[in-house]
Amino acid sequence: SNIEQGEVLRWIEEQTMKLQKTSMLSGSLSASTLQSLIRMKGAKNVLEIGTYTGFTAIAMAAVASRVVTVDNFKAEPASEDVCREAIKMANVNVSIMKMDAKDALNCLVNEVKEPFDFVFIDGDKKEQIDYYEFLLKHPHLFDPKGVIAVDNTLWYSRVFQSDDKIGDEDTVAVRKFNDHIKRDPRTFVSIIPVRDGITL
Numbered sequence: 070s071n072i073e074q075g076e077v078l079r080w081i082e083e084q085t086m087k088l089q090k091t092s093m094l095s096g097s098l099s100a101s102t103l104q105s106l107i108r109m110k111g112a113k114n115v116l117e118i119g120t121y122t123g124f125t126a127i128a129m130a131a132v133a134s135r136v137v138t139v140d141n142f143k144a145e146p147a148s149e150d151v152c153r154e155a156i157k158m159a160n161v162n163v164s165i166m167k168m169d170a171k172d173a174l175n176c177l178v179n180e181v182k183e184p185f186d187f188v189f190i191d192g193d194k195k196e197q198i199d200y201y202e203f204l205l206k207h208p209h210l211f212d213p214k215g216v217i218a219v220d221n222t223l224w225y226s227r228v229f230q231s232d233d234k235i236g237d238e239d240t241v242a243v244r245k246f247n248d249h250i251k252r253d254p255r256t257f258v259s260i261i262p263v264r265d266g267i268t269l
């Protein structure tokens with residue numbers, strides 16, 4: 070339950086505050102939203118792209134059978150140690166794939182036994198369309214009835230502001246992703262305006 074994992078999540082938050090990139094951690098509001106979605110869906114096999122210190126991976130593992138989480142840990146190398154320690158403390162079924170996300174997807178597509186029914190995308194904003202397309206193209210990797218949750222789709226509200234004012238590559242990438250999925254007949258799209266926006 071989320072009560073049992075609560076202490077470890079608090080420990081991760083404390084450890085993350087000692088690192089450089091503290092804003093990468095999603096926080097308890099996003100984590101409990103993900104937990105509720107996983108429970109409502111009855112999802113068992115969860116894939117996460119973007120581990121960082123493991124906050125969301127461990128929160129999701131509290132309500133799923135297993136979580137596979139992917140990160141190259143290049144954004145903050147020390148985040149890997151925090152995550153590995155937290156997994157031990159929480160005693161949850163989380164496996165880390167330490168590699169680039171696209172390589173990990175290519176590995177998983179060959180070795181996966183049961184499709185993932187819930188995927189949380191929180192990695193490189195510029196690769197979001199590629200992750201999404203890869204999942205939809207491989208039904209034995211991602212269950213066509215599954216849920217994809219994508220973090221930061223409101224991107225500090227920068228997505229609403231005009232290109233001339235804010236045109237950094239991540240903002241442009243998030244706008245492109247939002248446009249890409251908006252008219253996609255293959256999926257049903259909605260957005261939960263929690264924290265930085267989670268698109269389903």
Ligand SMILES: C[S@@+](CC[C@H](N)C(=O)[O-])C[C@H]1O[C@@H](n2cnc3c(N)ncnc32)[C@H](O)[C@@H]1O
Pocket residue numbers: 093094095096118119120121122123124125126139140141142143144145148168169170171191192193196
């Ligand atoms: C926002 S953080 C993930 C936060 C985590 N889900 C949480 O809520 O605590 C994004 C992570 O994605 C990783 N990342 C970025 N680009 C990546 C890539 N191409 N392949 C693998 N990991 C990547 C970074 O190293 C970083 O740790």
